[in-house]
Every structure is written in structure tokens, then in C-alpha cells.
Amino acid sequence: MKIELQELVHSYPSGDRALDGVNLTFEGQEPVAIIGQNGAGKTTLVKHLNGILRPSSGHVLIDGTDIETASTAKWSAKLGYIFQNPDDQLFLESVRKEFEFGPRQIGMGQEEIDRRMERVADLVGLTGKLDTHPFDLGPTDKKFCTIGAVLMMNTQVVIFDEPTCGQDKAGNERLGRIIAELGRQGRLCIAISHDMKFVSTNFSRVVLMCQGKVLLDGPKDQVFSQESVLKQAYVTPPPLTRVAQESGLDRPVFTVPAFIEAVKDAGQH
């Protein structure tokens, strides 16, 4: 699926320009992370992808069709969106019912729902908790319940708003597995995140936003090597990457093995 943003502008009624002429294309299955300080326009941007917000000017095209031609509920069959706060999303009396709600809305058959239920529950780690009330889940599981509810809809694109918010290490690792699994299935994953370590571990493409504009867009090693632009957008690369940069290594690194490798290489020269 191809998502194109053309000269996208969004002004809030107060007159603030949250998006100021954004041009972007999302395609394929390479996971994309959107980074930037608070108020940079990240959430406003992704809320346009399934028509929750409508452009003040400019266009959002999904496979060539303008977003304006259908309601968000219609687009939800193609693009899944996981909200930041699970409490805004969950309202049914069991995890199972939450999982069934979205697929039913978009007309998925019961057989397919049952088949997907097992796999999705396993992926989000809620297999034993399908009959629990969502409000009895801990914050981590609650978040995974909302993620599972959207994954159940089997959409071509999945959008995460701050998935790591309030997650522990195990939760972050599970998120990583979910993102990798989506990639393997050929689905596009777009995520907003402040956690640079999470971004550099799980995403290959990074989009940097600042004051409603896209400052950088490209492979993560290119984006994280633009120190001055990152600084301008008040974003700091992951600690290990910064250590490598400060010590003058010739390439950006994101993992300990890559770091050791780069140090060894530098020693040989």
C-alpha cells in the first residue's frame, strides 16, 4: 500500500499551524519511526493517515485515493491506529470481546476472527487473559490489549502512537517482536516514539519532525549522523550512538556488537 502526503497543512481552530506543508511517502514494509520533540506535529500527522483529522489544505492519498472520499470508519479496514491512551479505546467487558469488536465492524467472518484470535493473543502475550476485563489488566497488558484489538483487524498499515509509553523492558521487547512480525507479513508499521533506543533497534527508516515540518527523512544511520539538525530539533541520538560519534568513529552504530566492531576497525587503521 502506498500513502502519499502532498503539501499537507493542518491548522487548529486556535490558528496554530500544526502541520506546515508536509510531503512524505510511505510504502512497502520497511518500518518507519516518526521522531521529534513534543508539539512537533507527529500525532497530528499520523491522525491524517486514516482521516481522523482532515487536511486544512493539501492532500493525503491512499493508493491514489484521496482520504476525503471516505469516513475514518471506512479507512479503518485498511489502516489500523493504536491510540496513546488505552483508556480512550477499551470499553467492552473482556479482552476477547475487544479483539472481536474491530473485525466485526469491518465485516470479517467469525471463522477468520477465531483463527486470528489465537495468533494475535499469542503475539501480544494475552493468551491466558482473553476472558479478563480490560480494566483489570495492568497498564502494560492494557496497552497490549489495544494493540491486539487493532492487529485483529488485519490491516495493511498499523500506526502506533507512543507504543513504548509506560512499558518495561519485556514490553519493549515484545513490541519489537510485533513490529518485526508485521514486517515479515509485508505490513507497513508507522510509529511515533520518543525512545531513541527503541527507534534505533526496531526501525530502519526515521522521519524527524520539528514545528510542523519534516527536517530529515531517511535510513536511521543517515538521520542519526546529522548531529546539528538533530540538535536543532531537540532530539538526542541513543547513548551508544553518541559515544561513538564523540569518540570519532567513522560510522553511526546502534548496537554493542556494532560498536565493538567499529572500534576494532578504527584500531586497525
Place this chain on the structure above:
Amino acid sequence: MAKLCVADGSGNFLDRMNPLVKILGIFSFGLGALIWPDFSLGLVLLLVLFLLAAVAGILPSFSKLILGFGLPVSIMLLFIQGCYSPKNRVIIASWGFLHLGLEGTLYAAKIVSTLLVFLGAFYIVNKTTYTGRLVAALSGIGLPAKIGYLVLASLNVVPQMEHRIKVIRQAQSARGLETGGGLISRIKAYLPLLGPVVLSSLTDSQERGMTLETRGFGIKGVRQSSYVKVDWRKSDQLACWLLLVFFLLVLLASILSRTGIYPFTYDWGGGR
């Protein structure tokens, strides 16, 4: 963003006015219109309120409220009272089985004008008063902090709920729930929204209560200092006196008129 009132005492004279004077204004105008023998004073006060709304720069929303609420209520009351009031004696118009009586019509006009004066005055005060200032002023004259918080919380809860409902509606439509469209789909869409709104506001208020306690709210034996300072200016004193004198004059005139000592208001064919 939730739209909270931004009036902080720096704008026009209504913003700057002490909230207590404004509350006095609501009662002085509203009760004045209520005790006056007929609807004329209410009508005049309504005009004054339109002027005040224009000064405060909220004329469009004010007019919308007064017309949007006032017109349907007037028509309804005119129909009920005008056609079916037991007080009706003088018939001023009749269409077949419907007879419009003068007494009932005047009574309807009286009720509507009084209601609109109360409503309009309250709306203007609400729109031009930062809730924090109102509560600070009330605490200044001895309102307990806990009651003050109740006032503050209940005035703030509406915009907060509005904001929440908007986000929840977005979240549900992103899950394939059609929230627009015809009446039936709207009603069907309403139920899934209700649960999260109520539940999350319950958990919210519980959390807020706990954070207030951790910050020493409700501590006993300590005189709390107020974060918001509300002055009592000379102009407030003047406005206060004017409102009181106005009300007393209306009261006096009404008593004189109603007891028949000096019936100076126009006699609408005995329709008082």
C-alpha cells in the same frame, strides 16, 4: 485542546471586574426582572446584556445562545400560557379552536424575559471569569477550600469531558465504528463511547483526589495562601453600590406598584 476560559483580569472591564460583583450582578438583574410587575424591565435588561456581551467581545455566541434557547422557549410558552392559561379573559386573537389570551401571553413574556436575563447574565459572567479567580474571590470571603475545589472542579468538568469524548470518538472510529451518518448509526455509536467516558472520568477523579492530598490539600490548622490574587478596586465598589441601588429601586417600585399605592407601570388591560 480543551478550551478553558482565558480571561485573567487583563482584558476589558468585565474581565477585570471582581467575580463577586459579577455574581451580585446576576442576582440583581435576574431578581429585578422577576419582581417587576411586567416583562418590560426584563426586556430592557436583556438589551443591556446584549450591550455587555458586545463589550466583552462574545456577541456572536451570546446571540446564538439567547436566540437558540429563547425562541423555542418563547414559542412553547406562548402556546401553552397564551392559549391555555386559566387566567385568560381578554382574547386578542383566535384561530378556530385556538384562542390566544392576553393574560397568558403577558405571563409567558414575563417568564421568558426573566429566564433569559438569568441565563444571559450567567453566560456572560461565566465567559468573562477565569474560574480560578472566582474561586479565589469566594475563598477570600470565607468559602472553605474544599467547597471552592468542588466549584472549580464542576465548572471545569464540562470542557474536560468534551475533550475526552472527542478523543474517544476518534479512537472508536479508528476501530471501524461509524460515528457519523444517520440517526440510528449515531445512537448505535453512542453506547461504546459512554463506557470509556464514565469509567475514565471516575478513575481521573480518584487520581486527582489522591494527588491533591499528596500536595497537602485539606491540611488542617494552616492558613493557605492563594495562588491567584483578586483585587477589590474602587470601580468594583462603585459597581457593587450601583447594582444594589438598582435592585432596591426596582424592589421599591414593584412594591408600590403591586400594592396599588402608585401603579406607574402600564396597565396591559388588567393583565398583571
